[in-house]
Amino acid sequence: MDKLRRVLSGREENEELGLTAQVLDASTLSYSTRVKWFVICFAGGILCSILGSALLFLPNGIKLFAVFYTIGNLAALSSTCFLMGPLNQLKRMFEPTRLIATIVMLLCLVLTLCAVFWWHKRGLAIIFCIMQFLAMTWYSISYIPFARDAVMKCFTTCLGS
Template identity: 90%
Template sequence: MDKLRRVLSGREDNEELGLTAQVLDASTLSYSTRVKWFVICFAAGILCSILGTALLFLPNGLKLFAVFYTLGNVAALASTCFLMGPLKQLKRMFEPTRLIATIVMLLCLVLTLCSVFWWEKKGLAIIFCILQFLAMTWYSISYIPFARDAVIKCFTTCLS
């Protein structure tokens, strides 16, 4: 109980804070465990996205599509937390190079669900799903060195 009071009051010493940071960074998991859970979570994300696409053509399928597609993107995004830990993942998501892509991606995740359930605008939901895909792609390639530059150069060459 005394330890809990120290933690809550902020009087915990540096050694214990280091242990807390390790737990939050997922470093207590072995490398093979982190890779396994990354694969499981990423595969679940892909499965949800594919399932959502398959359900698109059912009656009321757009709602199911939006939910499963959004869940798939969230699961794929969360899968990287197993590799680098949630705190490091959040720090890297909001670095200046990824900030706009992260904000657009998170905003589109929410707006997709809002457009389907509250506003009931099917066209808007599809637009937000497309924007989700584009923002998630742009965010993902930001982790590959020079990939964004290559994509920009490719598009400018194709358009000119």
């Protein structure tokens, strides 16, 4: 709003600002814009994953499934960049509590595409997609306090009884 007032009053002070300040001023998004793009990107990711699952049963559909499912997971993962910023997202992804889940998730994204396009192994591609899902779920619940502990406790009680 201040920028608009400066321009309308004829007092544009951008020449006094450095290049870095001008770039940062032009690239900041409002909170509502960030939330809108998060929802758009996340919904697009879910839509791609569902579309990939629907294409699985077509002839040669395993390739489409692997590509759309992987793109969907990448879109859902990158949607959080709109909420916290890309650098902060990368820092949080590689924190010690999320490091293993992040590595497994990224590795499975790559291995899914390798299994389909280079190795031509349908079963392996599906296994890697399942591992993508599990790693993405484990990574996602790491942002909820005590959620991992609750899931581990649930599994140990179910398997222990």
